[in-house]
Amino acid sequence: xxxxxxxxxxxxxxxxxxxxxxxxxxxxxxxxxxxxxxxxxxxxxxxxxxxxxxxxxxxxxxxxxxxxxxxxxxxxxxxxxxxxxxxxxxxxxxxxxxxxxxxxxxxxxxxxxxxxxxxxxxxxxxxxxxxxxxxxxxxxxxxxxxxxxxxxxxxxxxxxxxxxxxxxxxxxxxxxxxxxxxxxxxxxxxxxxxxxxxxxxxxxxxxxxxxxxxxxxxxxxxxxxxxxxxxxxxxxxxxxxxx
Amino acid sequence: xxxxxxxxxxxxxxxxxxxxxxxxxxxxxxxxxxxxxxxxxxxxxxxxxxxxxxxxxxxxxxxxxxxxxxxxxxxxxxxxxxxxxxxxxxxxxxxxxxxxxxxxxxxxxxxxxxxxxxxxxxxxxxxxxxxxxxxxxxxxxxxxxxxxxxxxxxxxxxxxxxxxxxxxxxxxxxxxxxxxxxxxxxxxxxxxxxxxxxxxxxxxxxxxxxxxxxxxxxxxxxxxxxxxxxxxxxxxxxxxxxx
Numbered sequence: 001x002x003x004x005x006x007x008x009x010x011x012x013x014x015x016x017x018x019x020x021x022x023x024x025x026x027x028x029x030x031x032x033x034x035x036x037x038x039x040x041x042x043x044x045x046x047x048x049x050x051x052x053x054x055x056x057x058x059x060x061x062x063x064x065x066x067x068x069x070x071x072x073x074x075x076x077x078x079x080x081x082x083x084x085x086x087x088x089x090x091x092x093x094x095x096x097x098x099x100x101x102x103x104x105x106x107x108x109x110x111x112x113x114x115x116x117x118x119x120x121x122x123x124x125x126x127x128x129x130x131x132x133x134x135x136x137x138x139x140x141x142x143x144x145x146x147x148x149x150x151x152x153x154x155x156x157x158x159x160x161x162x163x164x165x166x167x168x169x170x171x172x173x174x175x176x177x178x179x180x181x182x183x184x185x186x187x188x189x190x191x192x193x194x195x196x197x198x199x200x201x202x203x204x205x206x207x208x209x210x211x212x213x214x215x216x217x218x219x220x221x222x223x224x225x226x227x228x229x230x231x232x233x234x235x236x237x238x239x240x241x242x243x
Numbered sequence: 244x245x246x247x248x249x250x251x252x253x254x255x256x257x258x259x260x261x262x263x264x265x266x267x268x269x270x271x272x273x274x275x276x277x278x279x280x281x282x283x284x285x286x287x288x289x290x291x292x293x294x295x296x297x298x299x300x301x302x303x304x305x306x307x308x309x310x311x312x313x314x315x316x317x318x319x320x321x322x323x324x325x326x327x328x329x330x331x332x333x334x335x336x337x338x339x340x341x342x343x344x345x346x347x348x349x350x351x352x353x354x355x356x357x358x359x360x361x362x363x364x365x366x367x368x369x370x371x372x373x374x375x376x377x378x379x380x381x382x383x384x385x386x387x388x389x390x391x392x393x394x395x396x397x398x399x400x401x402x403x404x405x406x407x408x409x410x411x412x413x414x415x416x417x418x419x420x421x422x423x424x425x426x427x428x429x430x431x432x433x434x435x436x437x438x439x440x441x442x443x444x445x446x447x448x449x450x451x452x453x454x455x456x457x458x459x460x461x462x463x464x465x466x467x468x469x470x471x472x473x474x475x476x477x478x479x480x481x482x483x484x485x486x
Contacts, residue, residue: 001272004247004368008276008361029244031423033251035416037360038375041465042458044417053426080428085421087466089435089459095467102478102485103380103471109349110399113356117280118251121364125247132281137346148427156353173278174287178328180274183296184391185323192332215285216332222284223330224338228346232486235345242345242485243475 007125012170014129015069017162022075026126030161033122037114045108046115047082049147049155050075056146063142064135064158074128074162078136078143079116081108083239084152099152100241108240112156123161133158140234151239169206172198174215192216250368255413257372258312260405265318269369273404276365280357288351289358290325292390292398293318299389306385307378307401317371317405321379321386322359324351326482327395342395343484351483355399366404376401383477394482412449415441417458435459 031048039045051057054071060078061070070076083104087097120130136143136158143155178191196214203211235242274291282288294300297314303321304313313319326347330340363373379386379401386398421434439457446454478485 002365002368004250005272005276005365007247008365009279011279011281013281028419028423029248031419032416033248035419035422036252036254036413038254038256038363038373040375040377041462042414043462043465044422046422047428048423049428050423050425056426085431085435086462088432089439090462090466092432093457093459093463095463097466098469099466101470101472102475106352106380106399106474107377109352110356113353114360117357117360118364120281121361122245122248122251125245130281132283134283134350137349150428153428156349170279171285173275176271176274176278179278179287179289180271180291180293182293183299185290185292185393185396188328189331189335192328196332214336216336219284219286219329219333220336220338222286223333223340223342226341226486227344229344229486231349232345243469243472 008121010170011124012168013131014162014164014166015131015160016165017069017073017129017160018165020074020163022128022161027075030119030122034115034119037118039111039114040107043086043107043111045082045086046112047080047085047153049078049080051078051147059146060136060143060158063139064133065138067133067135069131069160070133070158073160077159077161078147078155079112079157079159080149080153080155081112082153083108084150087152099239100243102242105235105240105242109156116157116159120159127163128161129164131160133160137228137231140231144238154235154238154240172202251364253413254367255411256374257405257407257409258374258403259408260312260316260372260403261408263317263406265371265404270318273362273365277358277362280361282354282357283350286329286350286354288325288329289355290323290328290396292321292323294321294390302389303379303386303401306382307376308381310376310378312374312403313376313401316403320402320404321390321398322355322400322402323392323396323398324355325396326351327393330395342482343486345485348478348483348485352399359400359402363402370406371404372407374403376403380471380474383474387481397478397481397483415445
């Protein structure tokens, strides 16, 4: 196993940070590492907003569902899917651009995620901790206004970065036998049941707060309501019409 | 700069591979490294199909637009967004599950991309080369049938892995000043124009085939037609209704 694989396997979300900020040079290094990820047809359909304004960070912490570490981490980034830059660049060369295709939403979301994951890995290699903030999709319209995001750009997730002030356990993942399938999809209910037992044991023994639920039980709040039902209309309003 | 960041910055797509296959043990190590990536609410909404059947690999190579290295690389993986496993797990605990939300499409696509990028980084740290295959979205229905993908599962992209048999140049990326913005979105047309010149110079000087176009010019075929117009109806048919 390479040192890089050991690093990848040591990932856990960090939510408590020291006061030490990130230098601008380090932040640029991380973004460059992010940009080195693969990108669909080299379109590089992303922008990253580095939120420095303390009032905006406090406001985003609230809008993301009361995640105070958005305000207190060393640096807070909002990763945006950006189809504005490439579509306008094509238009300036004379292309008649079609917008709002479902495929464009996928391309931009995937490009943004690949790039962000490289930023996360680069940051952790530098001794930083990170935490993705999907909660910015709780209130994407308000956050888009705060960051002056134009049409064809939307916030996919945020990321807290900083020097860790705690060391939580690494959370067990599903068995590889459930995830990796040969030639054809197969059901993996038995693996899920084994994993439910493993997660329950983990929750009972972990540092920083015991609970006794299984993985399957924890999924209920994700699926028994219309999760973030505003996302469809929000995306359409930003020019991602999913045609 | 850490060795891991140097590795990230050395990424380029590899499309020529030696005959050496990947061992099963290495493949499992890579998938485990992938699974260590962050996942939205720990939902782990992905499955990976390892396509071993040579006929199916040849067929996917065609369906992806004639990408022969899909058939010849050391291992070919199809990364699938998978909402079947978590929704059914929640149902077994008694949850009344809502499917087809736009947010669920985003969560599953992003989870899959974060996971895949860790696999890519892990593979490159082991001396392998990789190439993402977005072309599987050219014919996602046929590929889904070939891999027996059920409802609530769709192929986001493929990935070729193997031991490299060529060493292409690293392709320049947009200036970091275009990607990284402080507090508010700002236009980056000037940076794009500088980048167009840099890409034109790169294409003229690179190993393995000169061309003279700019980045902006290269984007025209992506945007002047309805790119993969089947994706909307395909996703709806697989249970991703984008409500």
